[in-house]
Amino acid sequence: xFRRSFSALFAFVSLVTLVSFVALxxxxxAANNGEIRGRVEVRRVVTSMERRPGVADLGTPRGRSMxxxxxxxxxxxxxxxxxxxxxxxxxxxxxQRNETFVPHVLAITTGTTVDFPNSDKFYHxxxxxxxxxxxxxxxxxxxxxxxxxxxxxxxxxxxxxIHSHMSAFILVFxxxxxxxxxxEGRYRIENVPPGTYGVIAWNEGTPSDAKAVTVPxxxxxxxxxxxx
Amino acid sequence: MLLVCLAGSAGGQxxxxxxxxxAGGRVTLGGDVSATFGDRDPGFFTFTDYAHSAIRMLRIDLxxxxxxxxxxxxxxxxxxxxFGPVRPYALYLRIRPWTARNFDIQVGRVxxxxxxxxxxxxAGDNPLIGYPLAYQYMTTMRAxxxxxxxxxxxxxxxxxxxxxxxxxxxxxxxxxxxxxxxxWDTGVQLHATAGMLxxxxxxxxxxVSNPLFRDDNSGRQMAGRVELRPVAGLVVGASLARxxxxxxxAARAALGDVVDGHDKEFTQTAWGGDVxxxxxxxxLRLETVGSAWRLPAVRTPALPQPLRALSxxxxxxxxxxxxxxxxxxxxxxxxxxxxxxxxxxxWDAPVSRAEVGVxxxxxxxxxxxxxxxxxxxxxxxxxxxxxxxAGQLVFWF
Numbered sequence: 001x002f003r004r005s006f007s008a009l010f011a012f013v014s015l016v017t018l019v020s021f022v023a024l025x026x027x028x029x030a031a032n033n034g035e036i037r038g039r040v041e042v043r044r045v046v047t048s049m050e051r052r053p054g055v056a057d058l059g060t061p062r063g064r065s066m067x068x069x070x071x072x073x074x075x076x077x078x079x080x081x082x083x084x085x086x087x088x089x090x091x092x093x094x095x096q097r098n099e100t101f102v103p104h105v106l107a108i109t110t111g112t113t114v115d116f117p118n119s120d121k122f123y124h125x126x127x128x129x130x131x132x133x134x135x136x137x138x139x140x141x142x143x144x145x146x147x148x149x150x151x152x153x154x155x156x157x158x159x160x161x162i163h164s165h166m167s168a169f170i171l172v173f174x175x176x177x178x179x180x181x182x183x184e185g186r187y188r189i190e191n192v193p194p195g196t197y198g199v200i201a202w203n204e205g206t207p208s209d210a211k212a213v214t215v216p217x218x219x220x221x222x223x224x225x226x227x228x
Numbered sequence: 229m230l231l232v233c234l235a236g237s238a239g240g241q242x243x244x245x246x247x248x249x250x251a252g253g254r255v256t257l258g259g260d261v262s263a264t265f266g267d268r269d270p271g272f273f274t275f276t277d278y279a280h281s282a283i284r285m286l287r288i289d290l291x292x293x294x295x296x297x298x299x300x301x302x303x304x305x306x307x308x309x310x311f312g313p314v315r316p317y318a319l320y321l322r323i324r325p326w327t328a329r330n331f332d333i334q335v336g337r338v339x340x341x342x343x344x345x346x347x348x349x350x351a352g353d354n355p356l357i358g359y360p361l362a363y364q365y366m367t368t369m370r371a372x373x374x375x376x377x378x379x380x381x382x383x384x385x386x387x388x389x390x391x392x393x394x395x396x397x398x399x400x401x402x403x404x405x406x407x408x409x410x411x412w413d414t415g416v417q418l419h420a421t422a423g424m425l426x427x428x429x430x431x432x433x434x435x436v437s438n439p440l441f442r443d444d445n446s447g448r449q450m451a452g453r454v455e456l457r458p459v460a461g462l463v464v465g466a467s468l469a470r471x472x473x474x475x476x477x478a479a480r481a482a483l484g485d486v487v488d489g490h491d492k493e494f495t496q497t498a499w500g501g502d503v504x505x506x507x508x509x510x511x512l513r514l515e516t517v518g519s520a521w522r523l524p525a526v527r528t529p530a531l532p533q534p535l536r537a538l539s540x541x542x543x544x545x546x547x548x549x550x551x552x553x554x555x556x557x558x559x560x561x562x563x564x565x566x567x568x569x570x571x572x573x574x575w576d577a578p579v580s581r582a583e584v585g586v587x588x589x590x591x592x593x594x595x596x597x598x599x600x601x602x603x604x605x606x607x608x609x610x611x612x613x614x615x616x617x618a619g620q621l622v623f624w625f
Contacts, residue, residue, distance in 0.1 A: 047249055047253065048253075049246040049247075050246065050247055050249040050253050050256045051247070051256070052247050052256070052258040052291070052624075052625075053247065053256050053257070053258045053291040053292055053293040053303060053305075054293070054303075055291045055293070055303045055304070055305045055317075055318045055339065056318075056339045056347040056348075056349075056350070057339065057347075058332075058334075058339060058341070058347070058417070058419040058426075058428050059322070059324075059330065059331075059332035059334075059419035059420075059421065059426075059428075060301070060322065060324050060330075060332050121460070122460055123460050123461055123506065127550055127551075128550070129241065129550060129551050129589060129591065129592060130241070134549075134550040134551065135550055136509065136547055136549070136550040136551075138507075138508040138509040138547065139460075139461060139506050139507055139508060139509075139511075140507075140508070141459070141460035141461065142460065157241045157592075159592050164245075164593075165246075
């Protein structure tokens with residue numbers, strides 16, 4: 001568990017702090033950009049966080065939705081220099097619904113503001129103790145939402161202070177070359193300038209080894225991953 | 229060390245925080261460990277029984293649930309304090325007869341029906357280190373022994389940690405709190421929820437002061453609780469419990485064989501009211517517990533019927549910033565007056581406690597608490613004032 005966490009964090013720290021600047025070829029333009037796509041297969045057993053036994057409860061706890069833990073994030077370990085130019089601040093949503101964060105994994109760029117609406121009829125208390133972005137939104141009722149802006153790259157683990165089984169990940173990137181897999185594990189990173197990159201797939205705190213890939217002019221590269 | 233720094237900078241959560249789950253989630257194991265170290269307490273304000281002070285304790289709880297289909301769940305918990313014997317704290321079967329209805333039956337050593345704090349006794353749920361007086365403070369009330377008259381009762385004021393009475397069990401022992409936070413009762417419990425209202429009723433072997441595994445007198449305790457949640461963040465609760473309190477042996481020692489069949493007349497009746505309101509970064513709680521015990525009159529000046537006690541605690545918590553909060557509790561426990569040969573006094577020495585503290589989450593499930601409490605006792609022979617400082621480290625999964 002610890003080893004897995006550390007390797008995941010180490011890989012991400014590599015991304016955050018050791019990003020290499022790949023010089024763009026002279027005269028390159030967005031029109032020449034290519035695409036990386038493929039599939040991520042999660043082979044390890046992924047189980048959602050269970051409720052604690054709740055021995056002191058007077059009855060059966062409420063039913064809840066189960067988070068989709070098979071979604072992965074695929075990202076470039078190194079990114080083109082131009083990728084770090086400031087871009088327009090984005091907006092994303094992480095809902096609290098049926099005692100679950102929806103989506104369970106959010107991948108955003110720095111400067112993005114994430115809204116945390118409460119869609120349940122009872123309180124939640126979203127918080128994170130991550131160094132990347134510590135925050136505590138307090139308790140608020142259904143229909144209300146509170147925003148958090150993420151200005152630094154890193155992994156942010158999100159929890160609910162009231163419901164210990166609620167957790168989520170927000171991956172904050174300093175470049176736009178990442179993609180979230182769909183329900184079948186497919187992903188597509190578009191508009192990648194031609195060049196050679198390391199690509200990593202990440203699932204629930206576990207990263208794959210980086211795979212080297214060369215993106216040709218206007219080309220499409222197929223790259224599959226297995227996360228164990 | 230380098231890795232820890234990197235971990236902190238990236239994720240902030242290196243300890244596993246999820247419960248252990250097996251058999252596709254049907255078996256779940258959780259744990260709570262709290263290590264508390266505080267000042268010596270020569271006034272015995274913080275003792276929970278003869279051997280244990282709440283501010284000098286290592287407690288390990290392991291709890292588990294086994295779900296056998298949609299209708300049955302077996303739940304249990306074992307507890308160890310200061311490396312003493314491992315004790316079963318809870319073991320019961322939860323039955324949900326209709327999966328679509330919020331109605332449950334719990335049978336066995338069940339969670340307390342009475343009160344609000346009684347189900348929040350885990351260190352992770354308690355914003356401070358000390359407990360509310362109603363749930364922890366050892367009064368001079370015992371279920372296995374009693375004072376022969378008011379004068380004897382008054383001589384024991386403040387000695388709830390360890391004392392003896394002349395009627396019933398002759399050995400010295402500890403007194404009981406108004407409601408026990410440290411033992412669960414055995415019996416059957418029904419719980420239903422409909423909209424903003426939930427209701428719980430139970431029939432158990434002991435009473436709220438003295439939960440039992442096996443009954444020691446002729447009757448059962450009936451307890452009920454209703455909880456209303458009119459808006460998010462507001463919980464209003466009311467509890468009532470009544471049951472035979474005095475053990476059969478003590479009743480017989482007081483009244484002889486004539487007591488047979490009548491020992492259930494020596495009851496504990498408890499009532500409680502509680503309010504909780506939370507919003508944004510603050511949380512406020514108020515809880516009042518009253519108790520009345522009926523004991524046999526052995527000789528004059530006879531014990532009045534009943535002996536009463538009333539406790540009120542108000543507590544608040546405010547989150548100062550992510551992972552850091554401040555909390556405070558004010559608490560008072562008073563007793564009804566009795567008339568002795570020479571003086572009229574509360575039957576036990578009233579106690580007040582003010583506690584303030586902070587909690588800092590080193591990780592999501594690793595909490596460091598520091599607290600300072602000032603205890604004051606109004607009468608009795610033991611030390612009457614006790615400022616006590618304590619620290620507590622709490623880990624749960």
